[in-house]
Amino acid sequence: MSALAVRARLSSLPTLADVWSGRRNGFGLLRLVFSVGVIIEHARPLGFHQPEPLKSLSRHQVDLGALCVAGFFLLSGLLITRSAMRTDLRRFLWARAVRILPGFWACLLVTVLVIGPIVAWRSGMSLHDYFTHPEGPWRYLRKNCALAMNQFGLSGLLADNPYPKAFDGSLWSLSSEVFCYLVVGGLAALGILRRNRAVVLVMLAGALLFMASLAVKAPHLRANIYAETGHGAYILPLIGWLSLNNLLPLMFMFGLGAAAELYRERLPIHWAIAAVCAVLFGGSMRFGGFTLIGLPALAYLIVWTAVRTPSPLTRIGAKADFSYGLYIYAFPVQQTLVLFHGTRWGFWPYVALSTAVALGMAACSWYLVEQPTLRLKDKNLDNLTPPFLHRRRKAGDVAADAAPEAQLQEA
Incomplete structure (x- = not known):
């Protein structure tokens, strides 16, 4: 088949724009699956001091x-x-801050005021010493309050x-996520995402x-997904510690x-392409060659799965998104459960x-912290932000902002 024929065939397939509309997608389900996957991966080193099997299966390229x-x-x-x-940029930054920071700060407080004292008691440490x-x-x-994790230990606990x-x-991973937010926000504010979207492809190629x-x-091209680059870690303003080894992939x-x-x-969505991607x-x-x-x-498999998720499953996470709380609370829960055998x-x-x-803790985080603070996303920011963050809004932007926000909640 000639290149023109292949191109014509691909152009006739449904695209992401054709099949993704509104809330009928599997993003909520996938986020929960990824959160549970992280729990499964952490279970062996945290609970049993064993390596995760997928790392061996992939010849140390990647783990679950x-x-x-x-x-x-x-x-x-x-999203x-x-x-x-x-x-505009000010509302974008405000929305991201409202989504990430309250749940994160609540997690820090729960860690030091609830989980930490329990672990200290179990370890025989007095509250005064703690x-x-x-x-x-x-x-x-x-x-740690600025998202960058500069201290992972707490009062010397969990040493055994x-x-x-x-x-x-x-x-x-949260500081890396915020760094990506800032990059996208900056590109959008400069108009690059609308007028020069090919810049993103150039960045990806680099x-x-x-x-x-x-x-x-x-x-044999079997580089770890977090391969050592030799460039180490950097301290960035407002972001803190970032490792290029982790950030790049x-x-x-x-x-x-x-x-x-x-x-x-232009992105075709078809089961045959997904099948080829599964083989690759x-x-x-x-x-070998996993990173490449x-x-x-x-990436294609995830997008395809998200927009082809059966309708009954698309309701998962649409109104109550527990994935963020599940991700940030699971690690201390797993560490604590080890102490209690x-x-x-x-x-x-x-x-x-x-x-x-x-x-259970994620549900509390959602209903007591995340959902209430998400209502602040619609707060009038005109008197809270400097003039350079304002930009004239087009009618199309206003109409787009009226779309449901549930699909834009990220973990």
Whole structure:
């Protein structure tokens, strides 16, 4: 078949713009699946001091947790880009802050005022020693309140756990997520997303070339998804600590999501393409080149699954999104359950118990913190922001902002 025939065939297929409308999608379901996937991946090192099987299966290229976090970033890239193009910069930044910060701050407080004292009691530490420790609760709050996790330990606790000292290791990814928000917000404010969307493709090509340069240095192209780049970590204003090793593949997935939104009228959605991507995903995981082939294939599979989710399942997460709370609370819950011998029944009971407890805390986070503060997204910001963040709004922007916000809530 000639290239023209292939192009004509692809142009006749339904596109993302054709099949994605309103709330009828699987984004809520996928976010919950990714959150539970992170719990499953963390269960072995946290509870049993064992490696995650997928890491061995992929020959140390990737593990289940990395796949799930990459999935989060892909969905966020798609949804956040749509949000950035529908509103001005000040409201975009306000909406992102309202979505992320209250739940995060509440998690920090619950960690130091509820989970921490329980762990201290179980470990035989007095509350006085707990609160006056050099790396105690107040320092933990002060060091981490700006999203950048500069202190993972709390009062020296959990030192005897299989995975010692880290109270909430999952929070490391939030600063990378916020960095991606700022990049997209800046591109939208400059008009690049509307008038020069090809810039995003150029950025993606640059990231892919850089990852290719790392992959060719690894045996049989089997570079870890978080390959050592040699550039280490950086401290950025308002963001804090960022590791290029972690940020690069996540930004790549976020960028693929952004590109899917920007080119939604050209992105074909078809089961045959998804089948090819599934083969590429599995093959690259097994034989090498996962960062170059497997990540783009995974991105397409996630988008295809999201818009082809059966209708009854599209209601999951549409009104109550527990995925964010499940993600940020699961790690300290799993660490605490280890102290209470929650692993004595085996791996899957430990996973089930961790998920149930974390889901209860996620529900509390949603109904008591996240949902109430999300109502602030519609607050009039005219008197709260400097003039340089204002821009003239078009009628199309105003109409787009009237669309339901539930589909734009990201984990």
